Amino acid sequence: MAQGFSGQLYVSKAWRELRFNLIIERGPVCQHCSKLVIDISKLIGHYKIALSPNNITDINITLNKDNVELICSRCHDAIHKCYGYNQHNVYIVYGSPLSGKNTLVNQLSSYGDMVLDIDKQYQCISGQALYDKPNNLRFNVFAM
DSSP: OOOGGGHHHHTSHHHHHHHHHHHHHHOSBOTTTOOBOSSGGGEEEEESSOOOTTTTTOHHHHTOGGGEEEEEHHHHHHHTTOSSOOOOOEEEEOSSTTSSHHHHHHHHOOTTOEEEEHHHHHHHHHOSOTTOOOGGGHHHHHHO
């Protein structure tokens, strides 16, 4: 993925020539899914050894054809988990106090998952104690 430190590389003549030569050499085919890519602007040069601020000036990394795979934008998005390829879960927590629901969700969830605690939503909206749930706010809480 193009990041701030690598922006200059992707507009350089050396990178454009490397990418073009790889397309000529390997053909316009995704090296992950083996699909033919008609529009070569959708064929992305993906680094096997990821670029970092520490190696961006090392031409053995940045301009090494053995370090670059040609992949389609769909496979690239899946590798980097972006544009709909996120593998995150949503947990809705609701139930009796002290039933272990938060403990279970904390054991199952991972970084980036969404945890929606209905009790805390009631508390936030109503300003009441954690387990005081005014019935008139039920529609608003569940609508969120």
